Amino acid sequence: MKYNYTFLSLILLSFSTVLSQQSATSGSALKAAIEKKEELTQSSIVRNIPLKNIGPTVMSGRITDFAVNPDDPTEFYAAYASGGLWYTNNNGTTFTPVMDNSPTQNIGDIAVDWKNGTIWVGTGEVNASRSSYAGIGILKSEDKGQTWQFMGLPDSHHISRILINPDDPEEIVVGVTGHLYSPNKERGIYKTTDGGKTWGNKLFIIEETGIIDVAVNPDNFNEMYAAAWDKDRKAWNFRESGENSGIYKSTDAGNTWTKISTKNSGFPTGDGVGRIGLAVYDANTVYAILDNQDRREKTEDEKEEEDLQKDDFKNMKKSEFLKLDDEELEAFLRDNDFQKKYTASSVKNMIREDKAKPEDLSLYLEDANSLLFDTPVIGAQVYKSTDGGKTWNITHDDYLDDVYYSYGYYFGMIHVDPQNKDAIYIYGVPILKSKDGGKTFKSIDAENVHADHHALWINPNRSGHLIDGNDGGINISYDDGENWIKNNSPSVGQFYAINIDNQSPYHVYGGLQDNGVWVGPHNNEESVGWAASGDYDYDRLLGGDGMQVEIDSRNSDIVYTGFQFGNYFRINRKTGERLYIHPKHELGESPYRYNWQTPVLLSPHNQDILYMGGNKLMRSMDQGENWTAISEDLTGGGKKGDVPYGTLATVSESPFQFGLIYTGSDDGFIHITKNGGASWTSIGEDLPEDLWISRVIASEHSKERVYATLNGYRWDDFKPYVYVSDNYGESWTDISSNLPLSPVNVIREDPDNENVLYLGTDNGVFVSLDRGESWQPFSTNFPHVAVHDLRVHPKEMDLVVGTHGRSIYIVDIAAVSALKTEELKDALTVSSAESIRFSSRWGNSYSKWIDPFVPELPITFYSAKEGKATVTIQSESGLQLQQFQVDADKGFNTTKYDLTITEDASKKLEKEDEKLNMKKAANEKFYIPRGKYSIKLEIGGKSAETKFEVTGNPNRENPVPEAKGEPDMEFD
Numbered sequence: 001m002k003y004n005y006t007f008l009s010l011i012l013l014s015f016s017t018v019l020s021q022q023s024a025t026s027g028s029a030l031k032a033a034i035e036k037k038e039e040l041t042q043s044s045i046v047r048n049i050p051l052k053n054i055g056p057t058v059m060s061g062r063i064t065d066f067a068v069n070p071d072d073p074t075e076f077y078a079a080y081a082s083g084g085l086w087y088t089n090n091n092g093t094t095f096t097p098v099m100d101n102s103p104t105q106n107i108g109d110i111a112v113d114w115k116n117g118t119i120w121v122g123t124g125e126v127n128a129s130r131s132s133y134a135g136i137g138i139l140k141s142e143d144k145g146q147t148w149q150f151m152g153l154p155d156s157h158h159i160s161r162i163l164i165n166p167d168d169p170e171e172i173v174v175g176v177t178g179h180l181y182s183p184n185k186e187r188g189i190y191k192t193t194d195g196g197k198t199w200g201n202k203l204f205i206i207e208e209t210g211i212i213d214v215a216v217n218p219d220n221f222n223e224m225y226a227a228a229w230d231k232d233r234k235a236w237n238f239r240e241s242g243e244n245s246g247i248y249k250s251t252d253a254g255n256t257w258t259k260i261s262t263k264n265s266g267f268p269t270g271d272g273v274g275r276i277g278l279a280v281y282d283a284n285t286v287y288a289i290l291d292n293q294d295r296r297e298k299t300e301d302e303k304e305e306e307d308l309q310k311d312d313f314k315n316m317k318k319s320e321f322l323k324l325d326d327e328e329l330e331a332f333l334r335d336n337d338f339q340k341k342y343t344a345s346s347v348k349n350m351i352r353e354d355k356a357k358p359e360d361l362s363l364y365l366e367d368a369n370s371l372l373f374d375t376p377v378i379g380a381q382v383y384k385s386t387d388g389g390k391t392w393n394i395t396h397d398d399y400l401d402d403v404y405y406s407y408g409y410y411f412g413m414i415h416v417d418p419q420n421k422d423a424i425y426i427y428g429v430p431i432l433k434s435k436d437g438g439k440t441f442k443s444i445d446a447e448n449v450h451a452d453h454h455a456l457w458i459n460p461n462r463s464g465h466l467i468d469g470n471d472g473g474i475n476i477s478y479d480d481g482e483n484w485i486k487n488n489s490p491s492v493g494q495f496y497a498i499n500i501d502n503q504s505p506y507h508v509y510g511g512l513q514d515n516g517v518w519v520g521p522h523n524n525e526e527s528v529g530w531a532a533s534g535d536y537d538y539d540r541l542l543g544g545d546g547m548q549v550e551i552d553s554r555n556s557d558i559v560y561t562g563f564q565f566g567n568y569f570r571i572n573r574k575t576g577e578r579l580y581i582h583p584k585h586e587l588g589e590s591p592y593r594y595n596w597q598t599p600v601l602l603s604p605h606n607q608d609i610l611y612m613g614g615n616k617l618m619r620s621m622d623q624g625e626n627w628t629a630i631s632e633d634l635t636g637g638g639k640k641g642d643v644p645y646g647t648l649a650t651v652s653e654s655p656f657q658f659g660l661i662y663t664g665s666d667d668g669f670i671h672i673t674k675n676g677g678a679s680w681t682s683i684g685e686d687l688p689e690d691l692w693i694s695r696v697i698a699s700e701h702s703k704e705r706v707y708a709t710l711n712g713y714r715w716d717d718f719k720p721y722v723y724v725s726d727n728y729g730e731s732w733t734d735i736s737s738n739l740p741l742s743p744v745n746v747i748r749e750d751p752d753n754e755n756v757l758y759l760g761t762d763n764g765v766f767v768s769l770d771r772g773e774s775w776q777p778f779s780t781n782f783p784h785v786a787v788h789d790l791r792v793h794p795k796e797m798d799l800v801v802g803t804h805g806r807s808i809y810i811v812d813i814a815a816v817s818a819l820k821t822e823e824l825k826d827a828l829t830v831s832s833a834e835s836i837r838f839s840s841r842w843g844n845s846y847s848k849w850i851d852p853f854v855p856e857l858p859i860t861f862y863s864a865k866e867g868k869a870t871v872t873i874q875s876e877s878g879l880q881l882q883q884f885q886v887d888a889d890k891g892f893n894t895t896k897y898d899l900t901i902t903e904d905a906s907k908k909l910e911k912e913d914e915k916l917n918m919k920k921a922a923n924e925k926f927y928i929p930r931g932k933y934s935i936k937l938e939i940g941g942k943s944a945e946t947k948f949e950v951t952g953n954p955n956r957e958n959p960v961p962e963a964k965g966e967p968d969m970e971f972d
Contacts, residue, residue, distance in 0.1 A: 024182040024716035025741060027155030030136055033718070033741035034103045037763065037777060037784075040740065044776040045824075045891025046767055046816065049860065051782040051801065051809040053491050054508070055526045056538040059515040060450075060473025061492035061805060064125055066457045067112040068467065073459055076467065078474055079107040081125040081454075082133050082786055082805030083492030085145065092467075092474055092487030098145025100783040104763070105805050106133040108177070111162035113169045118142050120151075122159025126177045126212060127454065128233060128240070128409045130596055131494065131513060131804060133762060133786060134158060134180065134716070140196055151196035155179075155186040157716070161214040165221045165253065170195040173202075173254040175211035175226060181233055182716040183207035189214070189226055191254050202250075203257040208232055209244040212412065214254075215278035215286075222253045225260075225286060225389060227276035231409070235666060235692070235714040237641025240409040241274035241293035249389050260389045267383055267392040268292060275412035281421040286385045287438070288392070289426050291408025292378035296399070308332040310365050316358040321351050336365055339584055347587065356588035363591055364584075380404040380428060382414065382438040395438025403428040411454065418460040427453035431468060433481060444481025452514055471514040491526060491807040496597055497548040498789045498802035501556040506793055509559070510802055511546025517561045518546070522798065522810060541571060550602040550610070560602065560610060560624065565644065566594030568612065570624045581624030583612060592616065593638055595647035595666055605658040613648025617663055617677065630677025635665040652706075654698035662706055662729070664693025670708060672729055683729030684708070688721060694745050701754035704728055709744040713762065720744045720761060724772060735772025745787060751794040753817045758799055760787030765801050767813075770821050782809060815860040815892060823864075830861040830937040830944045832897075838930050838952035842899060843921025852923040856896040857948065861937050863888045869939040873897065876932045877912060881905040888939055897935070899950075900925045 041047055061083050068076040074091035077098070084105035086095040099105060099121070109122040123135025134157040139148045153159070153176060161175035171193050178187025187210035189203035203211070209230040217223035226249075230242025246261035246269065261267040272294030279287040308328055313321070330344040350356040380403040383392040404411060408428065417423035422437040431453045432441040445451065450472025459465035464480035473488040494513035500522070501507050509519045520538035530536040544563030552558035560581070562568030570579040585592045592614035603609035610620045615638065617631040638646030646667050654660035659676030663669075668691050670684035684693075691710040699705035706729055710721035720739040723732040735757075736744075742763040750756035759766040759775065765787045766775040782801075789802035797814035815831045823829075836857055845852045863869065866889050873882040881901040886893070901909075906918035906926040918926055930952055936945045 024179060024184065025718040027137070027153075027186065029741055030718065031150075031154050034136065036738075036740040037103075037742075040738065040775075041777050041779045044779065045769075045862075046776050047779045048889055048891065048893050049778060049811060049813075049816070050780040050894060051765075051778060051811040053526070053781070053806065054520070054522060054524045054808050054810055055491050056493055056518055056520060056524070056536075056807055057488055057491045057526055058536055058538065059493060059512060059518065059540075060488040060490065061494045061515070062125075062127075062452075062471045062513065063455050063469025063474060064107055064127070065110050065455050066467055066469060067110045067119075068457045068459075069112075069114050070460060071114070073465065073467075076457070077110055077112060077119065078469065078490075079110045079121070079455075080105070080490070080492045080805065081127065082106050082131070082494060083490065084783060084785070084805070085110065085119070085121060086490050086492075087145065088487075092476060092485075093489075095487075095490045097490070097783070098141075099139075099148070101146075102139055102148040103150075103784055104136050104139075105783055105785045106135045108135060108159040109161050109175075111164050111172075113164050116142075116169060117144055118169065119145060120162045120164065120172065121148075122156075122162050122174060124156065124158035124177075126158045126160045127411075128158075128180060128231065128238075131496075131786075132158070132180060133804075134718075138162075138174065138196060152192075152199050153186060153190060155184060157184070158210070160210075160212050163214055163216050163221075163224065163254075167221065168193075171221075171253065172196065173214060173216075173224065174199075175214040177212055177229065178207075178210035179716050181235075181714050187211070189254055189257065202254050203248060205244055206230075209242070212275055213278045215280045217280050217283055218418065219282060222251055223280075223283060223388075224250050224254055225278050225280060226250070226257065227278050227288070229275050230273070231275075234641065234643075236639040236643050236645030238409065238643060240291070240407075241272050243269070243271050243273070245273035245276065247276060247278070247288060247389065261392070265390065265392055268294075268381075270294075272378070275409055277413040277426075279414045279416040279424065281416045281418075284386050284388055285416070285421045286389050287414050287416055287424055288383045288385075289412065289414040290381045290383065291404055291412060292381050293406075293408075294378050296376045296378055298376075310336070310362050313358045313360075313362040318351055318358065321358040322348060324348075332361075338364065338587075342587055350587060360588045364587060366591060377406050379406075380408060380411075380426065382424070382426060382434075384438060395434075396440070400426075400432075400441070403430065403432070405429070410452070413454070413456065415456050415458055417458050417463050419463045423463065425456055425458070425466075427456065427468075429453075431456070431470075431481070444477075446475075446481075446484045448486050449475045449484050450514075489528075492805060493807035494804045495802040495808065496546065496788055496804070498791055498800060498808060499549045499551060500791045500793055500800055501551045502553055502795075503556050506796065507556070508791075508800055508808055509541075509549040509551060509561070510789075510808065511549060511561065511563075513804070514545050516540050516544060516546045516563075517542040517549060519549075519559075522793075522796075522800070541573070542569065545596075547597055548600050550600055552602065552607045554607055558623075560600055562598070562600075564596050564598075566592075566598035566612065566614060568598070568600055568624070579624065581610075581612075581620070581627075583614065583618040583620075583627035583629075593635075593644045593647045595644060595649050597649065599648055599651045601651045601653065603653055603658065604655045605653070611651050611653070611661070613651050613663060615647055615665075617648065617651065617661070619677065631663075631671070631673070631680055634663050634671045634680065635669055636667040639667075649693055650696050652696050652698045654703060655700055656698075656703040660698065660703070662696040662698055664696040664708065666692045668693065668710070670696055670729060672706075674728075683725075684732075687723060687732055688712075690715070691717075691721060694743075695747050697747055697749070699754075700749050700751060702726065707747050707749070707757075708732070709747050709759075711743045711745060713743040718743055718762070722747060722759065722772060735768075737768075737772055737774055739766065739775050746790050748790045748792055748799075750813070750817045751792055752797075753819075755821050756813075756817055758790050758792065758813075760790050760801070762786045765790070765799075767816060769816070769819065769824065778811060812858070812860065815862060819862055826864045828861070828863055828937065828939060828942045828944045830859065830935060830946045832857055832859045832935055832946055832948050834947075835949040835951050836899070838950050842927040843923040843925050845922060852921065854923075855899045855927075857899055859895050859897055859935060860892060861888070861895075861944065862892050863890065863939055865940055866890045867939050869893075869937055871895065871897070872936040872938070873901070873928070874934045874936060875909065875912075876934075879905060879908050879912070881909075881928060881933070899928050901928050902926070 165171035212229040230244035274291035452471040455469030635646035742761040
């Protein structure tokens with residue numbers, strides 16, 4: 001790693017903010033954690049085991065910002081929310097990651113000094129969603145990302161804007177949004193005049209109010225505007241507006257600030273003022289977009305609406321209800337998807353017999369999605385000032401419907417064309433343009449553009465040339481949004497959950513942030529060849545925010561998956577049939593609470609039995625068609641707010657016993673039943689309180705054993721919490737051991753070796769070879785990215801890694817699984833694939849313009865000591881066919897055998913087998929023929945051996961090129 005750790009002695013800041021029963025992690029602790037992980041990486045025995053990215057790429061991930069070369073717009077940087085920084089100099093045709101060697105992949109904003117090539121990155125996304133990960137402050141690179149320096153603000157968590165003085169690159173102004181889930185002091189406006197060596201806080205409001213946007217007059221760096229955002233997010237509620245939100249102005253390059261959104265300015269003030277975005281055209285013309293959280297007044301038409309509405313029942317008397325027209329009530333029940341057993345007649349009987357109340361019909365429909373979309377707020381509003389911010393006027397007469405809904409915190413940007421002060425762009429769910437200063441708008445969305453937008457660049461030299469960043473990656477337009485190009489080559493998918501099936505080759509399934517549910521083969525090789533064939537390896541199963549996936553082990557065409565808040569389906573991939581399988585509460589019962597990531601689980605004992613967690617555990621005995629709640633409320637009962645809380649987040653059933661089930665909730669409760677739900681016991685009393693139970697896993701090796709990971713992210717608490725119990729959760733042992741600070745999302749056991757555990761955190765993937773006494777990070781080909789889910793394929797012995805920002809990785813862990821703990825000090829082991837199929841393509845090419853195909857047999861070995869290792873390839877009869885040397889580090893190592901043999905060895909093989917006719921390939925090398933062979937490894941006087949076989953039909957050599965896009969052609 002090449003990032004600079006001199007900052008550890010430069011800044012001695014330590015903020016510790018107490019929130020309820022949890023403490024937010026301090027900036028100084030985060031810095032120390034970065035250093036600790038680097039030390040662990042350098043000594044990790046798995047650091048040389050490579051991880052392979054298998055995509056997918058086509059659906060991409062959330063963009064947060066662009067930095068485009070104003071003199072050559074084909075060169076630009078694209079910042080992803082949790083997928084790092086990517087560079088292109090061919091107009092987005094291809095991208096190269098440039099932050100893989102930095103301590104984080106989480107980005108709020110970027111800025112580039114194009115004259116000197118210096119890159120500034122403000123880490124920590126500012127969109128304030130459930131997965132807007134915190135950063136570590138300001139990073140700087142002076143060599144196009146080869147190395148990174150930490151430049152301060154370690155407790156900022158989320159940085160919204162970086163402005164570089166075009167006349168003095170040492171002068172930088174930064175907008176800091178601050179902590180997402182807790183108050184803190186390091187927020188507001190910060191400024192440096194010495195290139196980041198020192199910083200001064202130039203604007204601080206209160207500990208709950210940060211800066212969400214800063215915009216500068218393009219003609220005068222001294223004149224800039226800042227948007228303050230007063231918000232308070234908790235796991236159960238998000239107050240996304242407040243009286244301290246507003247617009248500030250500076251006329252001295254950010255040294256001093258004055259609030260200009262006063263009561264007399266014309267810009268809204270008060271508790272309803274939410275997120276604000278800013279755009280400056282010149283000294284006079286300034287635009288602002290506001291997420292106005294004040295409630296709408298009902299129109300006369302709405303007041304006189306004849307059809308029954310959900311809210312009509314909230315204060316309805318019993319006598320009024322019984323007088324309702326049966327046809328009208330029946331229409332309401334059917335239109336709102338009440339269970340079929342609830343008819344106008346049956347519901348009236350329930351009300352008549354006091355088995356239910358009229359208000360229960362309203363409560364029945366108030367799930368998280370309805371509250372998210374139906375809250376009647378004013379929403380997006382555009383304001384314009386023509387006097388440098390002194391006065392403001394709304395630009396449009398009507399509501400800007402279908403832009404922000406009630407969740408404007410996720411958007412909040414406005415742009416003005418540098419060549420036309422009346423041409424502005426706003427976006428939320430669609431992207432809109434206006435050519436009359438915001439009086440009227442037109443959508444410029446398209447079928448190949450994702451609906452949720454977060455970043456836009458407008459060419460200052462060519463109006464209509466746009467680069468748009470959204471939840472689905474990057475789009476480019478040259479005709480002002482009439483048509484768009486999609487530029488999604490980076491593998492930056494934001495997976496919430498993954499799973500695998502037992503096909504051959506096996507397939508990987510996963511649910512993505514706002515990009516649905518996808519499935520593809522584990523041996524996928526990303527390339528552009530699919531654009532010619534029209535056959536991308538991954539298929540989309542469902543839209544929305546993709547969540548957990550379960551696959552019937554008897555028939556992989558039967559898949560259970562869905563989107564947020566428990567909206568799940570049973571899908572038959574072969575027939576296309578879909579059955580909605582969302583369990584509903586009974587009328588008169590409190591509505592079930594479903595987590596954003598609702599857990600779903602097929603019983604390992606019977607694949608017809610499905611579990612789903614709300615605040616109760618639901619069970620279906622018939623593949624989701626009918627449901628029964630088999631528990632009481634297994635949470636703390638919820639809290640008042642606009643986010644479902646007090647919900648189950650994880651479910652696990654022991655493979656040793658049907659009905660031995662564990663559940664974990666988002667508010668810190670773990671329960672067990674040993675009798676299929678007949679009775680439940682709370683087993684987490686001695687664990688830290690209030691934390692999200694990110695996983696509870698019943699052991700595959702011991703009936704009494706259970707693992708639990710807790711996550712404090714929603715308290716800004718980044719401590720790793722990992723526990724094991726060997727007595728059904730009666731007592732727990734902390735096995736977080738030497739883990740660096742980072743919230744933990746998932747733990748998995750190795751299926752063959754009970755001492756080996758795998759762990760996914762918000763900053764990487766770790767392995768323990770001693771059941772949690774110590775942990776070691778994987779690092780080769782793997783950046784510091786959030787890992788949300790892990791799966792182990794028991795046959796292939798692959799660890800499948802689902803990241804929230806860099807799609808899916810696979811790592812061969814066969815050698816790790818096979819190593820015994822007691823052998824760590826002096827072992828030498830070697831392993832490879834058991835077989836490889838022979839191909840006459842080896843060393844050949846179908847065209848003289850194409851390089852010959854070079855095969856590889858990966859070899860993994862463990863050495864307790866470092867040194868020079870000798871690898872010898874031998875035939876079954878003991879002939880030496882090839883030999884080479886590799887450098888061995890202490891720990892696991894990998895190398896590759898190119899399947900060549902010496903010319904002398906080829907002659908000896910022909911003598912042993914007269915049927916062989918060994919010929920040189922086009923690259924002048926001899927390749928190993930079909931047969932059985934051994935690999936012998938020697939180092940320091942010790943040796944180890946493994947065997948492999950070269951297989952294939954001797955009568956048909958099918959050298960189909962492996963690279964996509966090459967023609968199917970034989971060379972026999």
